[in-house]
Amino acid sequence: MRHGRYRFLIGALAPPLLLYGVFVVSPYAQAFYLALTDWDGLSAEARIVGLANFADLWSDPLFLAALRNNGILLLIVPTAVIALALFFAACLTLGGGTKRRGVRGSGLYRIVYFFPQLLSVAILGVLFQFVYTPGDGLLNGLLGAVGLDSLERAWLADPATALPAVTAVMIWSAVGFYVVLFTAAMESVPTDVVEAAVLDGAGRFTVFRRITLPLVGDSVQTAFVYLGILALDGFALVQIMTVGPGGPDNATEVVGLTLYRAAFTYGEFGYASAMGVTLFFITLTLTALALRATRRERVELA
Amino acid sequence: MDVRSSRRALLQLSTMAGASAVLSGCVTAGGDGPAEQATGAVTDDNPLGVPDGADLEVVVFDGGFGSEYTQHAVTLYEERHPGAAVTHEGLQKVGEVLQPRFVSGEPPDVVDNTGAGRLDIAALAAAGQLTDLADLLDAPSLDDPAVRVRDLLLPGVVEDGTLDGTAGFLNYSYVVWGIWYSRSLFEQHGWTAPATWDDMLALCGEIKAAGIAPWTWQGKYPEYMMDPLQSLAAKTGGLDLVYAIDNLEPDAWRQDGVLAAAEAVHALVTGGHILEGSEGLSHTEAQNAWCTGQAAFIPCGSWIEGEQQGVTPEGFDMAMAPVPALTAADALPYGAVQGSSSESFLVPAQALNPRGGLEYLRCLFSTEVARGFAESAKAMPVVKGATDGLDLSPGLASVAAALDAAGANVFGYKYRTWYPELAVEVDTATGELLAGRADPDTWADRIQAAADAVAADDSVVKYER
């Protein structure tokens, strides 16, 4: 067993770590260094300013608005996506009685639900910009068609509806993938377990809660991490879709946008790097917390 | 987007000097220093000394004006230098692509630095990235060896491109801002473009009665509406008002003229004169609403005709009117317009073939290419007399007429290029004003607070005029 162990480890790990070190770690390390400077992207030298950039962040209304909005996205997007996906997945696998797996047409639903996942963010942004167009956009047109004219509005131009509109796009695009993922996990529940439970008089809901849900726990945990990262970004959608962008009145400002603007519009590269570093630590903390909170004994079906 | 939104997106340039100082010791060390730049023999045929057979790389902004005219200049260049391989590349986000190339010392030979995400020209100049265009300006023009290139350009063009006493870039097009309408629609209803703001409001009532929204605007980019507003202000308060704002003077945004202009524009909101939902429209959506007759007026710069080329209905007959006068005691006459040159061509200092770059610009700034530009891009070129005798499109003709009428009364603001942080806040506040969520006082206070913050911020480089 010992023979050639380290030779193998070194041979196997050197190429990926080299790749990672060169293209990922070193740029980030440079960014960490920049966060401690006042580099403006122009002057010949950067002054080390210590933590001054980080101190300034907490009195920057734009950054705080961005943090708030990312916070809202973080609260809503993963929860909503996972809840919807679990619901649909349960419908698809548990419906249709115990004899058949899933409701009629569940195969088709699974294909259709996955569609949004195939659209890149650039496509999503452009497409939904037209969906939300005031007046005769797709959404207003639909509302008008079903007699809900009073709800028609300029969705992206009203501070009250702009962020919800962006949130809805995120949810819309993400649900399908997790439906497929969770359906897959749920179908791994052996039929005899379900049948035994049903024989014992368990209803559909009980089966779902007692047997299915614990088994998809791992998938849910992965989903939370992945969706959390998605919610902390939002840059591309906001950049393409919103008024301003980031508006109206900073209602859809996200950290990515604030950072991008600081770096590339104002040339405050050090300050922008400080935002990125802050976001990094926030993400890191939240992930650690989320993993801890959702950690549970793995259900073994041996 | 267009010239306007571009100002918002000034991409700061990390110069080789800056970048390598910061990043050396890391993985990177910036450019390898300028490569050897060849110069050929100067002859009558080759006044700029373009080296024989040197290749040329031209990168242009492929925006509302298209790239016919820059291609046209390539053809002229190739005729004059048969041995040269010329590459011509049209881009939309010039800065994103070229910033790295400037930083690494491998820029192209000619750059049209325009559009959203263009590079900050002042930063480029400060970093020594621009070739002095003096040799080009003093070279004989392509049209007539007796006329220097300098003398072929409209007044103000060389000054516009001069930074710290050096000619760093040349703008190709002259842009004028105003209020646009359809002549055919107005004739059909017997309306005329109003000369005073009171007339404007009265006409808005009439237009509304005819079942058309009087105004629409490009709500996603509030700076479009900022132009009529700041034109009204400039007309009322004159250049003193403009300079006070650009120089970040205390209470500049609370000057009477500024507040009166904000009140005037706000009256469109309170009067219900704006097409519903305009605050959520992109520039193309708003302009299409206007083109399809849903609204009568739209604020825009003179590029709108080219931008709408594909979708303007037959017989629409678009025309630009100057922004109306606000008071009887206005400091500037009715005909005064906000205008500036745009579409900035430059030759990078580190280009491999800078002499070829200059020669390319000599071809570009020729009457032949400029005439083609006026026809294909439907915009004003900066070359004197280029549009003479041309059958101008309706929009362009109205722009030329407005420029003629304005004479010396052409004004422009600088705060947007000088202080992008302030511009973002101006746009946000203006968006709120036009959406009816802020009144003129709140609007002014908010912008004044932002202006004061910029004025107090030592890390922002200040300019004065």
Add this chain to the structure above:
Amino acid sequence: MKTRLSDSLLHVVLAVWALLVTLPLAWAVLSSLKTDAEIFASPWSLPASPQWGNWVRAWQEAHIGRYLLNTLIVVGGALVLVMLLGALTAYCLARYDFPGSRIIYFGLVAGMLFPVFLALVPLFFVVDQLGLLGTYHGLILVYAAYALPFTVFLLHAFFRGLPTATAEAAFIDGCSHAGVFFRVMLPMARPGMVSVGIFNFLGLWNQYLLPLVLNPDPDRYVLAQGLAALAVSQGYRSDFSGLFAGLVIAILPVLAAYVLFQRQIRAGLTAGAVR
């Protein structure tokens, strides 16, 4: 009877979401066949006659076909590379205990959490210094490097969950470490590899920021760049129908690939989910 009733209710709910998902896409397809004037007249009206010219324009003038090919080359190359390197890394970290393994693991996984555009300017220098700017292989290397954290994160858990008996038996039979990995563990991990591969494919396919900065040559544009360019130039030319046609052309191949392979993709996800 009770089951029947609630089943119809389920169907309604499921169908509503299916409608919500397909409507915007159907609308994009419809709009891609209209003239600009028709698009603005009403969102749902049918075109007077289908404007296939929009598609031709998007294909020829916007070079969607070339972008598609570029994307396939870059994404395909990066996918193979990242799956190979990611599996090796995850396997070593999951199945071998050696000093520093936890540090390497967390160092890799932390890379998932960093906002990418912060690294962009320094990254540009790195790529430029290596002479990889605007090349397929440069983009492939960078794509793979940035997909590595997520790949390792997921495969690590997967390799942990694999039974140890087979590997031990192989060692006893005299198999080398590399042999065990390639002949025993990798085949066992195939379901997990497929599911992570799908995640990665979608992620790489949608990559936008990295090519934007590292791939300045329009001839080598990937699809996302090409579409963004199309959307931006639409902003200058008001060619809405051409934009919609470009969108649809960009969506269709992925959609077709998914519908064709959805069984395999789902099987992969099933295996990945069970671990």
